[in-house]
Amino acid sequence: MDKYEKVIALARRRGFIWPAFELYGGAAGFYDYGPLGAPLKRKIEDLWREFFVIKEGFCEIECPTIGVEDIYVASGHLSGFSDPLTECKECGEIYRADHLIKHIIEVPDALSGEEIYTVIQENDIFCPECSGDLSQIYEFNLMFKTAIGPGSRQAGYLRPETAQGMFINFPRLLRYYRDRLPFGAVQIGKSYRNEISPRQGVIRLREFSQAEAEIFINPRDKSHPRFDEVEDLKLILYSEEDQEREGGQPREMTIKEAVDKRIIAHQTLAYYVARTYQFLMEAGLSRDRLRFRQHKKDEMAHYAADCWDAEASLERFGWIELVGVADRTDYDLRSHMAQSQTNLSVFVPFDKPRRQEKLVVKPDMKKLGPIFRNKAKAVAEALKSLDIEELEKETISVVVDGETVEIGSDLVSFEMVEETIRGEEIVPHVIEPSFGIDRILYTVLEHSCYEEMVDEETRTVLKLRPKVVPIQVAVLPLMDRDELMAPAEEITDVLKARGIYVEYDSSGSIGRRYRRNDEVGTPYSITVDYKTLEDKTVTIRDRDTMAQVRAGVDELPDTILALLREELEFGEAGVPLRS
């Protein structure tokens, strides 16, 4: 059993993650979050909110998951979000055509459908199932399609990303922020990708959750005012250059160094790479299994200026992408401007108004009128478009309706005037940190899960961080007797009233109950025994060290809260017991 299987078996047995629709045979790429998985997911999302909504001050919005066609025409998903397929002419099985030639062509993504088909034919590739002939290649769009209302008059698509919701709401968001850049908007919610035949378990889902921030900035200034807060942070970067260079390796460096050496394009992008790192650390990823990899030119979207993926190392799957932090330039807003015929630019005032010389041309209409009659207006317009050199000639030539017309210099005057310009119209650039919540959740489980031998038995521990753990405290009467269960239930109620997630458990031996709680990550277990009845103290046990202290019942809520907030060392939580 490899680590993935072990983690999934635990996740399944204890109610973190379940394959969906199992009662009806299941469907690849769909999972349920169970009674422990759903709160873990929600807490990861809340932690993300703490970073991006509370600390960064971005607003959160919630848009429909179904979208109309125009959005995905503009975003390019309708034409470009597809995989090349081939079908067996004998058995009808469908395959990703590029996957069938992977052993022959290193980067099959770059090939057209026809080119892939040629490779298939030239290399005698047949159906892996029945050895039948394979069909021509066709593109399969990965958006789930549906129809809005009866008939097929209006197509609807399940969104492939939450980001478009922020882009199409840009005018309203701009108004909400009183027309000032920069600002950010975020969304946490479901997105969909109709994978051909997902085979990587919880890593490749057809329905998944994203947390995305779209930060709209002035392209003339990509510095970040709070860069100094993160500049000394050290993280492992795997730059494009290091990836391309023979023997190049990921390197540890500070954020400041990365910007100074132009490894990361600019401060703002680097700032969000740093915040992403801090978020993943607080969520409970293992530092030495995390790196930031820069997109190579050939994998980066054509419009992106720079893009860094946070990648985690998983035992079965190797390095997988959890987060992408990209400078998407003005691509998204310009695409929607073109598709919607709406101006999405922002008037950005200069720090100081600028004075600028401007040529003002004044055709003498009183004189032009009688001479050119119904052409006089066209002649005047033509004069206005001339530059100063043309106007300074004695006889001025303009072309009107394909005819050259000569005009005496007395028929037009002109002057240079100074005008004040207060700012300019700008299409903002977008910085996008985009998080895959499900992959982060699985990685948190895999990175926190370990086994050790204790008393000749295997102890499985989920070393979840207190911020994301579904059960924060277990309350365990030593035996299931009324005189112990009553005070234990009372303690449970008191802790719940303080907002602590408590699990009361009275069934099975105390050792077994400790193990059960270790396995789901419960950081602290409280045991109520006969001594509790005498002196109002309980035993608190620490998940990681298995150390125990004796603490007073009355202070218990404060003690537990302080432990969970990591404001109190476990040894200080009570009188240490010898194990």
Add this chain to the structure above:
Amino acid sequence: MDKYEKVIALARRRGFIWPAFELYGGAAGFYDYGPLGAPLKRKIEDLWREFFVIKEGFCEIECPTIGVEDIYVASGHLSGFSDPLTECKECGEIYRADHLIKHIIEVPDALSGEEIYTVIQENDIFCPECSGDLSQIYEFNLMFKTAIGPGSRQAGYLRPETAQGMFINFPRLLRYYRDRLPFGAVQIGKSYRNEISPRQGVIRLREFSQAEAEIFINPRDKSHPRFDEVEDLKLILYSEEDQEREGGQPREMTIKEAVDKRIIAHQTLAYYVARTYQFLMEAGLSRDRLRFRQHKKDEMAHYAADCWDAEASLERFGWIELVGVADRTDYDLRSHMAQSQTNLSVFVPFDKPRRQEKLVVKPDMKKLGPIFRNKAKAVAEALKSLDIEELEKETISVVVDGETVEIGSDLVSFEMVEETIRGEEIVPHVIEPSFGIDRILYTVLEHSCYEEMVDEETRTVLKLRPKVVPIQVAVLPLMDRDELMAPAEEITDVLKARGIYVEYDSSGSIGRRYRRNDEVGTPYSITVDYKTLEDKTVTIRDRDTMAQVRAGVDELPDTILALLREELEFGEAGVPLRS
């Protein structure tokens, strides 16, 4: 402008609710929640969690929004979740056929398609748009359909309710709760309903959010252990009998009275009606615009034992359903048992094991064998199915393969034995409180919104409850001068660090800023002025009364938190100022 228009105009202007996809012309039945709407929605959901997850102790799960076909075969949505349509043969416009005959037939839901068509023909009903002929009636299924994977091999449906996720996960949930009833599971998430042409704004959505609890109980005991906590609660009930009776009106009564008089079917249903009432009150609904209406026989699902809707009164739409609380009996689990061929019953132990007499028949195979040869086994089986009177006869007759066989009483012995029965297999009943979050959110806005004249100007107030309000405090420097803005920003940071949702606002006159905050429901505004610089005090203003007190900066976070938790009267928050 009616109240709906007023509320929607405010909601739109201030970023609560926006019609979706407006950049591309919009689509009926889809809305965005903006920067203030999304947190309001999230807080309503969190309040719901507080009631049903924390206090009731139900677990929360999260299932995919796309489901496979079998689920909706079992649930009945594939065959029964549809509206009758007719199409104009001239212009192609599509209509709800039952709506076209509403003025002729009072309850058109009860008619078949053919019957509706007959009514249309007999009453000379034509296309309301172009007076063209209308087509035969066809049923349009209201589930959004899509395809999972390439081709149309596997159909997928966007779930019409979250409930099915709990039903199909019943075996796992039962295991999670260690095979013991009762238990509950909840889900908060998106559901979908492909309305023909939704015309009621935010009241009828194609994509909406539900919060549903499915509580699995032993049908032999529908009492509730915590009934006493709610039995004295008084609420307005509109029973089926009062609806049917000439002049019958909704009546106020206690929950206990409703159960004692068998108006509400049983304690458990009544308990959740009461909790629903409490939740809606805390969310901020107006008590006198809320009632609980019992489903009439002809509107209740055929399988339901009893069902009560929480209905709110809205100025434009009248009484609309926000919540349904139903006893769904064992319908859901039995449907999935049949469709999946899986046993979904629960072994429920008796309080005390029961002793029961049982007849044990022992055919003497040694004697039967030689006599009946290859028929001996069938004869023995036939003997085992006899009752005691047959066995006591001297010659026993059994029919084997259509042939009567006579057997001497010496060939078979029997005895009555006592056996212990520890319990029975039961298919649980389901109690379902099902909440429509979007409608609740809109009702909260409409019920909290009022206007009053203050200083000859209209003051618009959103009297949101502190638990759900998006902005809890506004911090306002009296003027936008550095010496006032610096301490105001500092106060903002301190309050944020304590987890308070703060909005800093320095633009516009102080009066205008107060009004802006009244309009979005900010309960308290803090003003920083020159006196603040001298004595470290600020003015706190109360949204509802517009009263002001002067309070110390150092105690501000505690003061504000106490006010928000309603532990402190506003008058006690500082030294009252004369207005």
